[in-house]
Amino acid sequence: AQSVTQPDIHITVSEGASLELRCNYSYGATPYLFWYVQSPGQGLQLLLKYFSGDTLVQGIKGFEAEFKRSQSSFNLRKPSVHWSDAAEYFCAVGAHGGGADGLTFGKGTHLIIQP
Amino acid sequence: DTGVSQDPRHKITKRGQNVTFRCDPISEHNRLYWYRQTLGQGPEFLTYFQNEAQLEKSRLLSDRFSAERPKGSFSTLEIQRTEQGDSAMYLCASSLPDRGSDTQYFGPGTRLTVL
Numbered sequence: 001a002q003s004v005t006q007p008d009i010h011i012t013v014s015e016g017a018s019l020e021l022r023c024n025y026s027y028g029a030t031p032y033l034f035w036y037v038q039s040p041g042q043g044l045q046l047l048l049k050y051f052s053g054d055t056l057v058q059g060i061k062g063f064e065a066e067f068k069r070s071q072s073s074f075n076l077r078k079p080s081v082h083w084s085d086a087a088e089y090f091c092a093v094g095a096h097g098g099g100a101d102g103l104t105f106g107k108g109t110h111l112i113i114q115p
Numbered sequence: 116d117t118g119v120s121q122d123p124r125h126k127i128t129k130r131g132q133n134v135t136f137r138c139d140p141i142s143e144h145n146r147l148y149w150y151r152q153t154l155g156q157g158p159e160f161l162t163y164f165q166n167e168a169q170l171e172k173s174r175l176l177s178d179r180f181s182a183e184r185p186k187g188s189f190s191t192l193e194i195q196r197t198e199q200g201d202s203a204m205y206l207c208a209s210s211l212p213d214r215g216s217d218t219q220y221f222g223p224g225t226r227l228t229v230l
Contacts, residue, residue, distance in 0.1 A: 004157075032216065043119075043206055044158070044221040051216045090157050096215050100171040102148055102160025103219060 002027045004091050006106035013081050014114045021076040021109050023091030033074040034092040034103065035065055044090065050074060051096075061085070086113045117141070119209050119222035127228045128197055135193045136225045140209030147190050148219060149182055152204040164190060197229045 003026045013019050025031055032051055036044035048059025055067040065076045074091060088110050092103040120139045128134050140147050145166050150158035161180070162172045166187040175181070179197075184190040194201055204226050208219035 034218075036221070041226070043121075043223040044208075046218065046220065049216075049218055092157070094217070094219075096217075100163070102150070102163060102171075102174070103158070104160070105157030107155070107157050 002031075002093055002101070002104045004093050004104055004106035006089075006091055006109050008109045009107070010110045010112065012112040012114055015083055016080050019076075019078045019081045019085070019111070021089050021091075021111070023074045023076065023106060024072050025074065025091070025093045026072065027093050030096060031074075032094045032096050033065075033067060034094070035059065035063070035074075035076050036090045036092065036105075038088045038090065038108075040087075047076070047089075081111075081113055083113045083115070086111055119207055119220055121205075121207050121222040121225050123225060124223060125226045125228075127230065129230050130197060130199060132197055133193065133195045134197055134227065135191050136205055136207075136227075137189060137191050138207030138209075138222060139189045140207070141211075141220060144209035144211045144220075145187070146210045146212065146217065146219075147184055148208040148210070149190070149192050150206040150208065151176070152206055152224070154203075158206055161192075194227075197227075199229045202227055202229045 005024045034049045035047040050067045088108045090108045092105045094103040122137045148163045149161040152158045164184040179195045182192045204224045206224045208221045210219045
């Protein structure tokens with residue numbers, strides 16, 4: 001069965017500092033990986049995705065993520081965070097072609113930005 | 116290109132009542148997914164449609180849950196005889212698979228509170 005682990009429930013970062021959110025997955029085939037962001041009471045916004053090819057993927061709002069097959073990881077990074085980045089971040093894994101299994105999400109990491 | 120919309124955004128009901136939520140996908144997206152998100156958790160996949168066909172429904176939480184997509188456009192999720200444990204955010208997502216990739220775009224969700 002597929003699963004996603006986000007080891008950090010909360011992370012606090014100072015504004016302007018760099019950020020790395022961890023994500024480890026378990027999946028029996030080649031995974032299709034996503035990062036979504038959720039503001040309070042809102043739906044999920046897609047930040048970036050990895051399907052194939054270059055293992056370093058760029059997303060919106062200055063985020064990037066690196067797929068490391070040997071470590072079963074897909075960590076999210078940003079060189080300098082802004083106060084508006086405070087939100088809940090979810091890593092997800094799905095099958096190529098999508099469909100019957102939907103996406104499997106981690107429990108999320110709550111990002112707090114200190115002024 | 117308008118995004119995924121969901122109605123209502125909030126629903127408060129009494130235990131034992133039936134509720135129905137609507138999802139309008141991004142136009143021309145042929146896949147539609149439903150998820151449930153409880154407090155402090157990531158979204159949990161419930162069911163999905165390709166056009167009007169419901170291709171996966173074994174993950175619906177009980178026989179009190181049902182979903183339809185009668186003309187392959189909007190979808191409804193119904194919960195009969197609601198219980199307090201049904202209180203959650205119900206999220207809808209849509210996608211248009213392209214060369215094996217399937218990226219889901221989420222709506223703002225419907226927050227259900229069962230008293």
